[in-house]
Amino acid sequence: MTVTQGTIHAVIGPNGAGKSTLLNVLSGLHRPASGGIRFDGHELTRMPPHAIARLGIARSFQNVALSSGQTVLQSLLLGCHQRMTAGPVRTGLRLPGARREERRERARAVAEAGRFGLSGVLDRPVAQLSYGDRKRVDLARAMCADPRLILLDEPVAGLNAAETAAVAELIRGLRDEAGVTVVLVEHDMTMVMRLADRITVLDFGRCIADGPPEAIQDHPDVLRAYLGAPA
Structure with missing residues (x-):
């Protein structure tokens, strides 16, 4: 996947698809068995988390830490x-x-x-x-870490509708007002479709679709991963 500077890039997929694992790899908590991650000319795969943070990458956590x-x-x-x-x-x-x-x-x-x-x-x-x-x-x-890229792991999980709408506006403000690039892992599809500039879909750790929201919502592989193959 390629994340364009100044965008909100959502990563979606069923439970166990590898979404949180992806964020853990991007932030240096896990090391990938193969492949690479590049950010502003730096190869991240062998860098410790504190060095990655100093490059301008910050994150939030699925379970508030x-x-x-x-x-x-x-x-x-x-x-x-x-x-x-x-x-x-x-x-x-x-x-x-x-x-x-x-x-x-x-x-x-x-x-x-x-x-x-x-x-x-x-x-x-x-x-x-x-x-x-x-x-x-x-x-x-x-x-507060003054990031250029922020990784958000299910920021609205457990919130009610009003709280979800408020957080969605905050995330939009990070892009529009603070100029921060956002990688967003989220299960709330209504929020994702309204907020994301681009979406990557994972299933069992594999990218099965990537594109703007309108191209993703009716993608046959995405529907199959979420709803199962027709009989």
């Missing part, structure tokens, strides 16, 4: 970590450069909180938030 003991602000600052250079000594000594860096990243975290409607809960522990708000924190933390 947040520390329940942290506040929302602390969670967002964690997303800023890979850009910070002061190190433990300069930070511990509170040297001017470290303080400037901390102020800069705190301001970024506060700004992202505003984008995702979290300004009023910055000091609240993540454990006290609703599931929908925790999903927003997960997305905002990924954006």
